Amino acid sequence: MEYKQTEIAGVYILEPRVFSDQRGYFFETFRQEDFDAHIGEIRFVQDNESKSCRGVLRGLHYQKGAYSQAKLVRVIKGCVLDVAVDLRKSSPTFGKYLLVELSEENKRQLFIPRGFAHGFLVISDEAIFTYKVDNVYAPQAEAGIAYDDPEIGIPWPVDLKDVIVSEKDKRNVAFKEAELFE
Numbered sequence: 001m002e003y004k005q006t007e008i009a010g011v012y013i014l015e016p017r018v019f020s021d022q023r024g025y026f027f028e029t030f031r032q033e034d035f036d037a038h039i040g041e042i043r044f045v046q047d048n049e050s051k052s053c054r055g056v057l058r059g060l061h062y063q064k065g066a067y068s069q070a071k072l073v074r075v076i077k078g079c080v081l082d083v084a085v086d087l088r089k090s091s092p093t094f095g096k097y098l099l100v101e102l103s104e105e106n107k108r109q110l111f112i113p114r115g116f117a118h119g120f121l122v123i124s125d126e127a128i129f130t131y132k133v134d135n136v137y138a139p140q141a142e143a144g145i146a147y148d149d150p151e152i153g154i155p156w157p158v159d160l161k162d163v164i165v166s167e168k169d170k171r172n173v174a175f176k177e178a179e180l181f182e
Contacts, residue, residue: 003038008093010113044132052122057163059119060145067141068114069133078127079103080120088115088181115181144172151175
């Protein structure tokens with residue numbers, strides 16, 4: 001596995017070594033020892049998976065306070081544009097985002113530390129998205145920022161009137177109204 005630090009401190013793109021032959025392919029998706037050596041000791045406690053159709057936009061989600069979560073995300077089927085937004089007020093990249101294509105073809109993973117909002121847009125007919133988190137889901141601590149917030153300015157490559165968004169995500173707040181991290 002190759003660990004590539006992005007321009008936002010703490011956010012990494014992981015690119016696996018894939019072994020392919022006439023039977024198909026094989027690769028390691030996670031090895032705790034390597035992860036700890038490259039990123040730090042993080043104990044993942046829950047795995048999640050979602051299936052979505054083209055045009056679904058999920059996010060921008062995060063959990064507040066003691067319930068914040070680091071995530072290791074990847075796509076098993078299809079393709080998404082994945083985004084992480086830095087909500088750490090003390091960070092030099094506060095308010096900046098990273099937009100990465102994750103797909104079944106490139107097999108990339110994205111590590112997003114605590115202190116970030118996260119979301120993705122499905123750009124294939126269907127996508128199966130999976131992720132590990134280092135803290136359990138706590139509904140009382142969930143929060144969200146509007147995916148179309150002009151202050152953040154994510155350049156989604158679709159007309160936003162055509163995206164499929166949950167009713168809950170339609171109520172996400174503006175970046176300037178969000179509860180942020182120190």
